[in-house]
Amino acid sequence: MLDLTAFNKKKYTPYETPLERADKLELFLGKDSPTIYIKRDDLLGLTGGGNKTRKLEFLMADAIKKNSNAIITNGAIQSNHCRLTLAASIRENFECHLVLEERIPNTFNQEASGNNFLFQLLGATSITVAKKGENIQDITKKIAHNLTKKGKTPYIIPGGGSNEIGALGYVNCFHEMKEQFKPLQIKPSTIICTSGSSGTHAGLVTGINISNEPIKCIGISIMRLKAEQLELVHSLASKTARLLQSNTSINREDVIIYDNYVGNGYSDPTPEMIEAVTILAQTEGILLDPVYTGKALAGMIDLIRKNKIKSDETIIFIHTGGSPALYAYQKEFTQTLKTNYQKST
Ligand SMILES: Cc1ncc(COP(=O)(O)O)c(C=O)c1O
Known part of the structure; x- marks a missing residue:
C-alpha cells in the first residue's frame, strides 16, 4: 500500500488529470492497435502544465x-x-x-x-x-x-x-491512475513514458513495484543509451523506494528502456517525432512536444507497428506535457504540413 501522507506536499493541480481513451488514434493505427489511454499530465497545474x-x-x-x-x-x-x-x-x-x-x-x-x-x-x-x-x-x-x-x-x-523527493510525484501519479482503472474497468498491461532525467520513469516503476501490480513500464529514452539510462532509472527508483521505507527492492528487469528513438541526440528533431506529433494533433487534437513526448509517442507507434505491443492489450501513454516548446520548432513542422488554404472569394 502506498502511503505518501508522511511527506509534505503542495497542491498545484486542484483535480486529478484525466485518463482518456484515444479511440481516434487507435482507428488511425488500424487493426493492430491496442486499446490506448492517455494520462493527460499535460493538463497539470502551473504555467503550461507537464510532469x-x-x-x-x-x-x-x-x-x-x-x-x-x-x-x-x-x-x-x-x-x-x-x-x-x-x-x-x-x-x-x-x-x-x-x-x-x-x-x-x-x-x-x-x-x-x-x-x-x-x-x-x-x-x-x-x-x-x-x-x-x-x-x-x-x-x-x-x-x-x-x-x-x-x-x-x-x-x-x-x-x-529528478531526485527521490521529486520522483514521489510519479509514485503519486501511479496511485492516482490505479484509482482511475476501477471505474474505467481496465487492466492495463503497459505504461509508456518519456525517460529523460529519469524522475518520471523511476517514480512510476517504484509505484508499480510497491503496489505489486502486473504492469510493465516502458521508458523511451530521449538522450542516453540504454545501459546508462537503465542505471539512472534503477538507481533513482531504488532510492525512492528507500525513502518510502518500502522493503520491496527494484529489479533491473523492471526498468525497460528503448533508446532507438533519440535520433542524432537530445532535442534534435527526427522525422518520426514530426510524424507522431502531427498524428496526435490531427487525430485527437492533443499537442505533444518535439523534445520529449513527440519522441516517446514515435517510439510507442513503432512498437505497435512492429507488433511488440499486441492488439489485445490496454496501454497507457503518459503525456508529460511540454507543448510550449513546440512554438520554438515551427520551422521543422511547416515543411511537412499541407494545409489547404483557399481564396475567400
Ligand atoms: C515534457 C517533458 N516530458 C518528459 C520529460 C522527461 O521526464 P524526466 O526528466 O522525469 O525523465 C521532460 C523533462 O524535462 C519534459 O519536459
Whole structure:
C-alpha cells in the first residue's frame, strides 16, 4: 500500500488529470492497435502544465520546510522544468535563478520563442547561460554560494527535479491512475513514458513495484543509451523506494528502456517525432512536444507497428506535457504540413 501522507506536499493541480481513451488514434493505427489511454499530465497545474508540476509539489514543500527563499535549478535552453520551477517559485514568492545549458553549440537565442520567451515573461530573477562542456553543477553551486553571502537561503532543485523527493510525484501519479482503472474497468498491461532525467520513469516503476501490480513500464529514452539510462532509472527508483521505507527492492528487469528513438541526440528533431506529433494533433487534437513526448509517442507507434505491443492489450501513454516548446520548432513542422488554404472569394 502506498502511503505518501508522511511527506509534505503542495497542491498545484486542484483535480486529478484525466485518463482518456484515444479511440481516434487507435482507428488511425488500424487493426493492430491496442486499446490506448492517455494520462493527460499535460493538463497539470502551473504555467503550461507537464510532469514537473507533480515533482515540484514535493520539492517546493521540502524547500519551504527548510526555510528557503531562493530556488536555483538548471536545464536545457528550452527547459520545461525551468519554466515550471519558475512558475512554482512565483506561487511561493521565492526568487528563481535559472542556469540554462546550451547542449547543442550556438543554439541559445535570447529572442527565441517557446519556453525561452516564458522565462522572460514570468520574470526569472537571473538567467545564466552555460556553454556546452561547462560544468553546470559548479555554476549552480556558485550561484547558491553568492546568494548565501547575501543572506538568502537557497534551495537547489536538480535538473528535471529528478531526485527521490521529486520522483514521489510519479509514485503519486501511479496511485492516482490505479484509482482511475476501477471505474474505467481496465487492466492495463503497459505504461509508456518519456525517460529523460529519469524522475518520471523511476517514480512510476517504484509505484508499480510497491503496489505489486502486473504492469510493465516502458521508458523511451530521449538522450542516453540504454545501459546508462537503465542505471539512472534503477538507481533513482531504488532510492525512492528507500525513502518510502518500502522493503520491496527494484529489479533491473523492471526498468525497460528503448533508446532507438533519440535520433542524432537530445532535442534534435527526427522525422518520426514530426510524424507522431502531427498524428496526435490531427487525430485527437492533443499537442505533444518535439523534445520529449513527440519522441516517446514515435517510439510507442513503432512498437505497435512492429507488433511488440499486441492488439489485445490496454496501454497507457503518459503525456508529460511540454507543448510550449513546440512554438520554438515551427520551422521543422511547416515543411511537412499541407494545409489547404483557399481564396475567400
Ligand atoms: C515534457 C517533458 N516530458 C518528459 C520529460 C522527461 O521526464 P524526466 O526528466 O522525469 O525523465 C521532460 C523533462 O524535462 C519534459 O519536459
